[in-house]
Amino acid sequence: MKDKLAAQFQKIFGRQPDAVTHAPGRIEFIGNHTDYNGGTVLGASIDRGVGVAIARRSDGQRRFYSGHTDEIITLPGGHLRKLDGKGSYTNYAQGVLAALPAFNLKAPEGFDYLDMSDLPVGAGLSSSAAVELASGLAFLAITGQNPSRETLVKIGKHAENHFVGVPCGILDQGVSGFGRKNHLVFIDCRGPRFETVPLPAGAHFWIFNTHTKHALVDGLYAARHKECMDAAKALGVGLLVDATPAALEAARGRLDEAAYKRAKHVIDEISRVDATCKVLPSGDLAAVGRLLTASHRSSQTLFENSTAELDFLVDTLEKTPHVHGARLTGGGFGGAVMAMTSGAFNSTQAQGVAAAYAARFGSAPDVLHMQTGDGAQVL
Known part of the structure; x- marks a missing residue:
């Protein structure tokens, strides 16, 4: 470059x-x-x-x-x-x-x-x-x-x-x-x-970019940020990282439904990150994949930053051979889904997922096969 x-x-x-x-x-x-x-x-x-x-x-x-x-x-x-x-x-x-x-x-x-x-x-x-x-x-x-x-x-x-x-x-x-x-x-x-x-070894990443974006994405992101801060304040902590599942359930009656759901997602998601770190050294990519998909389901139902398009992709990928797990990547409200697969997953299968999406939504997502790379540097 x-x-x-x-x-x-x-x-x-x-x-x-x-x-x-x-x-x-x-x-x-x-x-x-x-x-x-x-x-x-x-x-x-x-x-x-x-x-x-x-x-x-x-x-x-x-x-x-x-x-x-x-x-x-x-x-x-x-x-x-x-x-x-x-x-x-x-x-x-x-x-x-x-x-x-x-x-x-x-x-x-x-x-x-x-x-x-x-x-x-x-x-x-x-x-x-x-x-x-x-x-x-x-x-x-x-x-x-x-x-x-x-x-x-x-x-x-x-x-x-x-x-x-x-x-x-x-x-x-x-x-x-x-x-x-x-x-x-x-x-x-x-x-x-x-x-x-x-x-x-053996982990591959595929990105399915829907090119969809919620018209109010900036406001929705800011609203989620505020809901999390409000939930933390109601729980008596500076940040939600310091809240426990038990404390959240005990305070549920004092929280509105949105604040409760946002806080539950964040608290559970932090637990999923920790669980992933524990599983990674074993090389059990199937177990890691289950955590990735669970993360998406939490985004879908609790944080509510997914969309019908992203959910369809995750649903389709979950049923596709050689896919360990899939989830939205980034802030949500549109954008892309990331799938972690084995090396046996190929472009033909990826295009099959894209075709199913196109049949449902009228246009195909871009499909990108990604590898890891090094961080920022002077060339």
């Missing part, structure tokens, strides 16, 4: 970049909406992502180019402005620029910036976090700064929370930053604490 980025940078800006970086997308393996509740989560960095090429400018101008829009957007140095429409892709990089001083780091004044991605947008693979981390590494590279990996991850989260305006937890940036080929990333989000966990 480095040569491709450098060649495109030369074509657009007429010179070679000073630095080229890459950050992967991620699969949320298990731990749906646990991160901002202080819980635990497992994710996998994948072999697709976002690359950034960058070169310094002496005139203070910041010029952005993305393959998504094929258009250069110029902003004056030191001036950050959230953009709509075609320029909205710059908000993730601008958010990183805004975040750097909060971590006692210097933001570059002027530069030419180009990004390229082989991640499908809206598939629950966290293209936004990949942009943030690749951008962060690029800005740090041209200013000669080298903070810790954890700081880089926190910069990306800060950008998403405070500039882009999405109240995400640390999952997306943490997995993109700490990812490692043939491993999962375990995150204790309250620390946060990051570890890599070996992924048993």
Whole structure:
């Protein structure tokens, strides 16, 4: 990817970049909406992502180019402005620029910036976090700064929370930053604490991207966040990670139905993450798969962030040979389903699932076979 980025940078800006970086997308393996509740989560960095090429400018101008829009957007140095429409892709990089001083780091004044991605947008693979981390590494590279990996991850989260305006937890940036080929990333989000966990041999990932998105997705995500915080307050804890199943049941009469269901999902999901960590060393992928599917059913009935399209895919995959388990991946309310399969599951079977979906909903999902990949890096 480095040569491709450098060649495109030369074509657009007429010179070679000073630095080229890459950050992967991620699969949320298990731990749906646990991160901002202080819980635990497992994710996998994948072999697709976002690359950034960058070169310094002496005139203070910041010029952005993305393959998504094929258009250069110029902003004056030191001036950050959230953009709509075609320029909205710059908000993730601008958010990183805004975040750097909060971590006692210097933001570059002027530069030419180009990004390229082989991640499908809206598939629950966290293209936004990949942009943030690749951008962060690029800005740090041209200013000669080298903070810790954890700081880089926190910069990306800060950008998403405070500039882009999405109240995400640390999952997306943490997995993109700490990812490692043939491993999962375990995150204790309250620390946060990051570890890599070996992924048993023979696990394959397939993504079924429905290209559906709930029209109110941003508001629904924010509403779920608020419901979780309200439930924690009613239970007398700072975050739901500190609530027990017994305490939840004892307080059920004081909670409205939505708050109870959201809290139950989060508390049970944290238990499923812990159970998955215990099973992984045995290599029992069938047992892991059952936990993945149980996670989806909880999202479907308790957290209510699934859709008819996602449920149909999970139902179909659950009945398909060589599929260990399946669940929605990402924030939900549309997007994609992740299936973990054995190596015997093939593209013919995947297309059969897609055809069944098309017969029901009128259009086929995109099907992507994923492998794990390494985390964010300077190329």
